[in-house]
Amino acid sequence: MSEQERRPFVSARTVAERAGVSRSAVSRTFTDGASVSEETRRKVLEAASELGYHVNHLARGLRERSNIVCLVVADMTTPIRARLVDVLTRKLQAAGKVIMIINTGTDEESVASALRQTLNYRADATVVLSGTPSAKLIETSLANGQQVVLINRDDPLTGCHNLSVDNEMGGREAFFLLRRAGCKRLALVTSTASTASLLERERVFVEVAKEAGMDVTVMAAGPTNYASGYESARRLFGRSDGPDGVFCVTDLLALGFMDAARHEFGLSLPGDLCLVGFDDIDEGDWQSYKLTTFAQPFAAMGDHLVELLGQTVPAETGRRIFEPIPIWRKSVRPSAE
Amino acid sequence: MSEQERRPFVSARTVAERAGVSRSAVSRTFTDGASVSEETRRKVLEAASELGYHVNHLARGLRERSNIVCLVVADMTTPIRARLVDVLTRKLQAAGKVIMIINTGTDEESVASALRQTLNYRADATVVLSGTPSAKLIETSLANGQQVVLINRDDPLTGCHNLSVDNEMGGREAFFLLRRAGCKRLALVTSTASTASLLERERVFVEVAKEAGMDVTVMAAGPTNYASGYESARRLFGRSDGPDGVFCVTDLLALGFMDAARHEFGLSLPGDLCLVGFDDIDEGDWQSYKLTTFAQPFAAMGDHLVELLGQTVPAETGRRIFEPIPIWRKSVRPSAE
């Protein structure tokens, strides 16, 4: 007992001995299309079931692809991230992949160590949902035959696939929503985490507003969360002339913003203030909020991801843009024509 | 090109050839405490870095433990689940484990197939956060030397560790909170998903109330989510005498309940209605809610989990109960002595 310690995982050899056949027979029994007689197949399956045998995919992964896909993610508790992880894991599993998750920080060193682990486990592909790996790390992954997919990371990196929601369209449409609602004093609320996605939404919103001859006050009070949105509203409405039309680059920011506007300043929506978010998290549909926003088409992105990984010959890399879907609720006045 | 297809993962042999040493030397370089001269170590590291070599943990896992821990979970998008997954992945990673996630349904067949996959990948341990595996499946896992840990699944299954929040205390304290607030007409809101945890909270709450001579209306309108809480409130306040003290077995239910009470029936909290939740999700602290609730001590549970898995000799199995932490906010009147 003290000698064998703990290696009780039953292997194909044990099954073979019990079934009175060769180990090859066991292997073939569990391989589709291999040549085994009905008789030995039966014996093998019986012995396997008695012993509780399960094929060792680690060993199998030594020869062929491992079927492991690594998800690198930070801020998993954020509703939008949780949903993305949920959708992707479901779709990947359905496609026969196994998901290894690496919960990391967004700083470069954390991502780097995550990438290295991905290689240690011979993952077929790495999907990065947060943070941005260095170009060198990606090169190493590619050199090892691994696919790299970035989701909603707009940084231009060669050699990897890039799935992203159309942030440009988001920023533009958000502006038009507010203008159609007749808003005069615009503000944009973002976070101090300068993600490329968020920056893009901000850039386009401000740009389009400027083209239309309108100024935009930009506010960033902290990380991308409820509290920062709340604080942004306090600062904006603490001034003499607060905005009457606001685009929060994230729903979470928007909900915090809305709560502060209502509870601290007694504003009502969409009367005194029109508010647009981005992401379409569940909470935005709650009765206390009913936030008008844009949904990220995660299902479509997941399908595309599966398609990419399914190809034996790696597809051409590049960007693939997905249109956000406008979700009309009650935080913006209907068009005041 | 068509012949070698894609197996470009660089192995120790390639590194050895490049460095002009034996493969053993490479292996030893990456093994702590192995005997290698400074000279060859340098050569190996240099070659490894040039080729982008990473030790294959799959192959390593053939001989010793794989260091893989499987997380079986459903409803990942639920805030409380997302946080649990987040905490556990962080703690396990910090302890050198690698996390494989299986996003499954709660039905027995889904869980069974998840458990099988766990075995396929020789995970050292399986941690079940949702659903309940059959006793037979658990037996197979144990027979294969795998540890099984159930979290917040109160079902009595032998051979596996059981970490759980103290639901009994939750139900009891919830009642006392409401009684101290002077509530007369009690109700309990739960879901139609009869999880052992939820049933336990319900059972104790009703029992303690009965001992104190108070009746409890029990309401379950659907799955454990916001919408069910909302619907429960509509039904309860649609009657002649709605409750003035409610325990929702989940924060998500509580938030939906609160929104309906306020927006559909114009009730104010804690004046007309006292409300207690359970879980302490972030949303409960938002300005629109400020829900009084009980926090699940996930950090402590994670620490204990790591401790369990760290032991070379599997610890004695059994239940370990963690006390929930009362979170005072504004949905319950302060004690009316």
Place this chain on the structure above:
DNA sequence: ATGACGCTTGCACACAAGTGCATTTGCATC
């Protein structure tokens, strides 16, 4: 009866690591 053909089956090798054991090397001491 014999050869052809097809289905099974086992051997042996490959995959990528770690490690016990024996051998070689290097260095210091007598």
Place this chain on the structure above:
DNA sequence: GATGCAAATGCACTTGTGTGCAAGCGTCAT
């Protein structure tokens, strides 16, 4: 310079698979 000792190194075996190759066996047609 020979001897002793420790450090370094390489061989070969181990882990659990999948599979090419060749041998074995049975059936059928000539």
